[in-house]
Amino acid sequence: GESVGLHLPTLSVQEGDNSIINCAYSNSASDYFIWYKQESGKGPQFIIDIRSNMDKRQGQRVTVLLNKTVKHLSLQIAATQPGDSAVYFCALNGNTGKLIFGQGTTLQVKP
Amino acid sequence: DAGVIQSPRHEVTEMGQEVTLRCKPISGHDYLFWYRQTMMRGLELLIYFNNNVPIDDSGMPEDRFSAKMPNASFSTLKIQPSEPRDSAVYFCASSLASGRNQPQHFGDGTRLSIL
Numbered sequence: 001g002e003s004v005g006l007h008l009p010t011l012s013v014q015e016g017d018n019s020i021i022n023c024a025y026s027n028s029a030s031d032y033f034i035w036y037k038q039e040s041g042k043g044p045q046f047i048i049d050i051r052s053n054m055d056k057r058q059g060q061r062v063t064v065l066l067n068k069t070v071k072h073l074s075l076q077i078a079a080t081q082p083g084d085s086a087v088y089f090c091a092l093n094g095n096t097g098k099l100i101f102g103q104g105t106t107l108q109v110k111p
Numbered sequence: 112d113a114g115v116i117q118s119p120r121h122e123v124t125e126m127g128q129e130v131t132l133r134c135k136p137i138s139g140h141d142y143l144f145w146y147r148q149t150m151m152r153g154l155e156l157l158i159y160f161n162n163n164v165p166i167d168d169s170g171m172p173e174d175r176f177s178a179k180m181p182n183a184s185f186s187t188l189k190i191q192p193s194e195p196r197d198s199a200v201y202f203c204a205s206s207l208a209s210g211r212n213q214p215q216h217f218g219d220g221t222r223l224s225i226l
């Protein structure tokens with residue numbers, strides 16, 4: 001079956017450090033991957049996406065890395081700030097074309 | 112730019128009552144999704160529409176749940192009768208494609224509490 005797992009449910013980092021949030025998936029046919037950020041009381045907010053023909057994509061302070069060989073996706077946040085505290089979800093397209101979401105990693109930024 | 116708009120933001124009602132959640136997708140998006148989020152089960156897709164037509168409702172928990180999309184700018188999710196186990200945050204999302212290669216954009220949800 002299709003599944004999306006995260007390596008850590010909670011990640012605690014010092015303000016200013018870099019954060020790395022990981023995701024593992026099982027479906028080799030997935031070709032589109034997304035990272036979402038969800039703050040308390042709000043809906044998931046699109047951060048960055050990547051297609052399977054790429055292995056790296058950069059945005060503002062964020063980088064997504066895709067390793068299709070081991071079916072691993074990661075989100076790197078540079079110079080983590082208190083405003084980055086949230087739950088981060090990876091999502092990918094499954095066999096039916098619908099998005100499959102991971103369980104989420106809670107990022108805590110310590111001042 | 113206006114994002115996905117959901118109403119109400121919070122709903123508290125007694126079991127057995129009818130609950131109607133509303134959603135206005137982003138203009139120009141032709142896919143609309145309804146999700147439910149709980150601590151135990153995470154984000155679950157309930158149903159999605161393409162061009163106002165329901166495509167996949169396999170995630171709808173039971174017959175008490177129904178969804179409609181009468182036009183491109185409005186959708187409702189109805190629960191009748193409601194039960195305490197329906198308590199959750201319900202999200203609406205819209206996108207330009209089903210999920211193959213376009214992100215879904217979410218509203219801020221309706222927090223539903225059934226007493």
